[in-house]
Amino acid sequence: MQPHVDTIHLGTLPLSQGGVLEDAKLVYATWGRLNSAGTNVVLLPTYYTGTHDSYRPWIGSHSALDPDRWFIISPNLFGNGLSSSPSHAQTPAQRAGFPLVSIRDNIDAQHRLLTEHLGVKSVALAMGWSLGAVQSMHWAAAYPAFIRTVFSICGTASCWPLNRAFLASVRAALAADPAWMDGAYAHDAPPTRGLKAFGRVYCPWAYSSTFFRQALYxxxxxxxxEALLLAWEEEHLAWDACDLMAMLKTWEHADIGSLAGQSASKALANIRAKTIIMPGSCDAYFTAEEARIEGALIPNAEVRVLDSPFGHCAGAPGRFEEETRTIAMTAHALLAMA
Amino acid sequence: MQPHVDTIHLGTLPLSQGGVLEDAKLVYATWGRLNSAGTNVVLLPTYYTGTHDSYRPWIGSHSALDPDRWFIISPNLFGNGLSSSPSHAQTPAQRAGFPLVSIRDNIDAQHRLLTEHLGVKSVALAMGWSLGAVQSMHWAAAYPAFIRTVFSICGTASCWPLNRAFLASVRAALAADPAWMDGAYAHDAPPTRGLKAFGRVYCPWAYSSTFFRQALYxxxxxxxxEALLLAWEEEHLAWDACDLMAMLKTWEHADIGSLAGQSASKALANIRAKTIIMPGSCDAYFTAEEARIEGALIPNAEVRVLDSPFGHCAGAPGRFEEETRTIAMTAHALLAMA
Structure with a gap:
């Protein structure tokens, strides 16, 4: 089923970490129709190197997210190449000049989309994988009365320190290529060696020892x-390096404490939504351990570990049959009580 | 206590994976004196980015490895800058021309050192961290009658697939720097960006989420x-890039199956030594899971997990007090029954 894809222009966005994003554009997709009460909404914020399109496997009459019943909205993360991004912004936000757009900035822009443009009164389920999970948690903490249930898959509310060190490592792999030029390279001279290294360094973090040992690739x-690593190279070559770095910055600065004066525990305690946190059992950077620490601070949260050898990728939409089924059933259960 | 450091010249070494290493030099250190029976030997093969000198914290009258009692021998891995290495070999083994010297080749050269040059009749304990652990296991499988006990710390007998993917990732980080030139760079034009990236990509693999979360750095x-990552950059800048890559090749090709016609289980079953395998509880690349799989295949082995938040680094000689104490006690116990 094809979504309706549209763009809203938000003008000059003041940014929570300082500066502004000029001429901010938010691209979003919707499936289904909003009910008259404005309450049948499922919100799917996008993840790193994903777009609204990446969520397609979760959407359909076969799945929990049935557009016949739900109005499904997927707003694209700033920096992902569809919403305002270094690759197509005008100066001064062009390329290396793109400012830090935080998770909070994304959430607030999305809130404007939902309330001012789409007439949404309440979200039945905010759900996402990875950086989509991060945004779902921020949503529930920033707008507690607006979000009825949350489903966070292979994500945490803040970027924990190991995760930041991992992100520093993929950044270093890209920056080892002098063609990167701190983002000042020309469009027709991208840092191809660095992009390939980025993909190759990322890949072993994304799965697990079992995945490699049992040749689950x-x-x-x-x-x-090697074939898997080459595919990761290819996939990253297709991305604009500045866009990758912009989203990476958004990710590493994810801090739910910023919603409550630097205290993450306060922000998490603020969440009212029935929340299911589903870390992958062997996710190497959004760890189950850290998901549990956060889960214990949320009043109405349950941590259900997704037992899977696919590491962080366990929750990737539609990639693995059993994991996809578990995710659909869980979303279904949350919607039933939303 | 200063060791005696010496070099033996082995001439032209035929290599197990094909080709030869010309004018092979093995640099080794010894502490203490060989007894008349030739049996009071502790063998400490070196690890990645280590030399015999790195083992100093384990050696001394304060420790299990007391040179007053034991004759301690630490042979340097080919490629580590002391034994034959790309950085100082003559053509054709110079720099990028350095051949693949396998773990088996290292073991066999060390065996010549011990038997032909030092008059060793039997090894009481073969012990090592990381790639030193790998070599200890290969020793016990290749020369089962020669090795009485083995202590493998944060290592496995073979390089398991996730570990290989991790090594491919650090290699990619170095190779993202075009100055690397596939190893053909001049001595005075090293790939500094790549070396820094190598260190930075390596670092988060070496510890654990707890290490970063609790700021144990x-x-x-x-x-x-960031200060930690900079130190990893510095440390790797001090290494010759071709030497790093040569040792990395040795590591990723570690395959104990090569000692028994490609069957690792056969080779492991061949080990007669009383063996203690001590994986770090959260080692990300020499995983406890895979150490257990191997341990179950060795007749006289016990797996004792080293409970530590320091990941792979848990076993680094002398780095962490409690871990160092556990290691010393375990070595002591093995030597008591050697």
Missing amino acids: RTLGFDSI | RTLGFDSI
Whole structure:
């Protein structure tokens, strides 16, 4: 089912970490129709190297997110190449000049989209994988009365320190290529070596020892680890390096404490939504351990570990059958009580 | 206590993976004196970015490895800058021309050192951290009658697939720097950006989420993750890039199965030594899971997990007090039954 894709122009956005984003554009997709009460909404914020399109496997009459019943909205993260991004912004936000747009800035822009443009009164379920999960948690903490349930998959509310060190490492791999030029390279001279290294450094973090030991990359259609690594190179070559770095900055600065005067525990305690936190059992950077620490601080949250050998990728929409089924059932259960 | 450091010249070494290493030099250190029976030997093969000198914290009258009683031998891994290495070999083994020297090749050269040059009849304990652990296991499988006990710390007998993917990732970080030139760079034009990226990509793999979350890098004297990452950059800048890559190749090709016609289980079953395998509880690349799989295949092995938040680094000689104490006690116990 094709979504309706649209753009809203938000003008000059003041940014929570300082500065502004000029001529801010938020691109979003919707499936289904808003009911008259404005309450049948499922919100799917996008993840790193994803767009609204990446959520398609979760959406359909076969799934929990049935557009016949729900009005599904997927707003694209700033920096992802669809919403305002270094790759197509005008100066001064062009390329290396793109400012830090925080998770909070994303949430607030999305809130304007929902309330001012779409007439949404309340969100039945805010749900997402990875950086989409991060945004769902921020939503529930920033607008507690607006969000009825939350489903956070392979994500945490803040970027924990190991996760930041991991992000510093992929950044270093890209920056090892002098063609990166701190983002000042020309469009036609991208840092291809660095982009490939970025993908290759990222890949082993995304899965697990079991995944590699049992050659589960075969289930993804790859004959060897090298073939898998090459695919990660290719996938990252297709991205604009400045866009990747902009989203990475958003991610590493994710701090739910910023919603409550620097105290993450205060912000988490503020969440009213029935929340299910589903870390992957062997997620190497959004760890189950840290998801549990956060879960214990949310009044109405339950941590349900997704037992999977696919590491962080366990929650990738539609990628793995059993995991996808678990996710659909859980979303269904949350919607039933939303 | 200063060791005696010496070099033996092994001539032209035929290599197990094909080709030869010309004019092979093995640099080794010894502490203490060999007894008349030739049996009071502790063998400490070196690890990645280590030399015999790195083992000093384990050696002394305060420790299990007392040179008054034991004859301690630490042979340097080929490629580590002391034994034959790309950085100082003559053509054709110079720099990028350095061949793949396998763990088996290292073991066999060390065996010649011990038997032909030092008059060793039997090894009481083969012990090492990381790639030193790998070598200890290979020793016990290749020369089962020669090794009485083994202590493998944060290592496995073979390089498991996740570990290989991790190594591919640090290699990619170095190779993202075009100055690397596939190893053909001049001595005075090293790939500094790549070396820094290598260190930075390596670092988050070496510790654990707890280490970063609890800011345990402070126990190492660093105020921030960034300070820690900079230290990893510095440390790797001090290494020759071709030497790093040569040792990395040795590591990723570690395959104990090569000692028994490609069957690792056969090779492990061949080990006669009383063996203690001590994986770090949260080692990200020499995983406890895979250490257990191997341990179950060795007749006289016990797996004792080293409960530590320091990831792979838990076993680094002398770095962490409690871990160092556990290691010393375990070595002591093994030597008591050697």
